[in-house]
C-alpha cells in the first residue's frame with residue numbers, strides 16, 4: 001500500500017493505491033488526529049506527505065513518512081492527471097485555488113512559483129459566514145448558484161449608462177460596488193450575497209492568472225483546488241473571465257487531489 005497525503009489549511013486530501021489506479025478521499029483539517037489513526041491501520045504502507053499541515057500531521061503519526069515540497073507535489077500530480085486525461089498541454093499556468101490561491105509557471109517539468117493572492121476558497125467561506133451566517137460549504141455553493149449579482153456588483157455598463165464603454169460593458173467594474181450606490185429596494189437575499197462572493201473570488205483568481213499567463217507568454221491556465229468541488233458557479237465565473245481576457249482555462253477531474261497524487265508518484 002502507498003499513501004500520498006496533502007494536508008492543507010482546510011482539507012486533508014489522500015490518494016492511495018495497492019498498485020492499480022489511485023483512490024481518493026478527503027477529510028476536514030479538524031480530523032487530523034483521526035487521519036493519523038486511519039493511516040496507522042495500514043501498517044506496512046509507504047507514506048508521503050505534503051502541505052502546510054504536513055509537519056503537524058506527522059506529530060500524530062507513529063509511522064515513518066517522507067515529506068516533499070507542496071509545489072513540487074502539485075505540479076507532478078497535475079502533469080499526471082493531464083496525461084491520464086489525454087490533455088497534451090506542456091507549458092501552462094497552474095492556479096491552485098485552495099484556502100488561498102497560488103500560481104505557478106510550468107513548462108515541461110520545469111516549474112516556478114509566480115505569485116498568488118490571498119483571495120481563494122477561504123475567502124468564500126469567511127465572507128459567506130460574515131454576510132449570511134452560513135458555514136456549511138455545500139449550502140454556500142448551492143445557495144450561491146441561485147443568486148443574481150446585479151444589485152450588488154457594479155458593471156462597466158452601469159457606469160457608462162447611455163454611452164458606449166471602451167471595454168466590454170458586461171465586465172465587473174466594482175465587485176460589491178453597487179451596494180453603496182443602489183437606492184436600496186428591499187433586503188439583499190442570501191442567494192444574491194453568496195453569488196457575489198463567488199463572483200469576487202472567481203474574477204480575482206481569473207484576473208491574476210491571466211496576468212501571470214501574459215507575463216510568461218502562455219495562454220493555457222489549469223485551475224485546480226477544492227474550491228471548485230461541486231462549485232459550477234465558480235467554474236463558470238473563472239471560465240468566462242479567463243476566456244474574455246484571451247486565455248484558455250482548463251479544469252481537470254480530481255484536480256483537487258494533485259498534491260496527494262504528486263506524493264503518491266514520489267513513492268515510485
Ligand SMILES: Nc1ncnc2c1ncn2[C@@H]1O[C@H](COP(=O)(O)OP(=O)(O)OP(=O)(O)O)[C@@H](O)[C@H]1O
Pocket residue numbers: 007008009010011012028051052097098099100101120121122123124125137225226227228229256
Ligand atoms: N467539504 C468542504 N469543507 C470545507 N471547504 C470545502 C469543502 N469542499 C470544498 N471546499 C472549498 O475548498 C477550499 C479548500 O481548498 P483546498 O482543499 O484546495 O485547500 P487547502 O489545500 O486545504 O489549503 P491551502 O492549499 O491553501 O493550504 C475551502 O476554502 C472551500 O472553499
Ligand SMILES: [Mg+2]
Pocket residue numbers: 006008009051098099259
Ligand atoms: Mg492545498
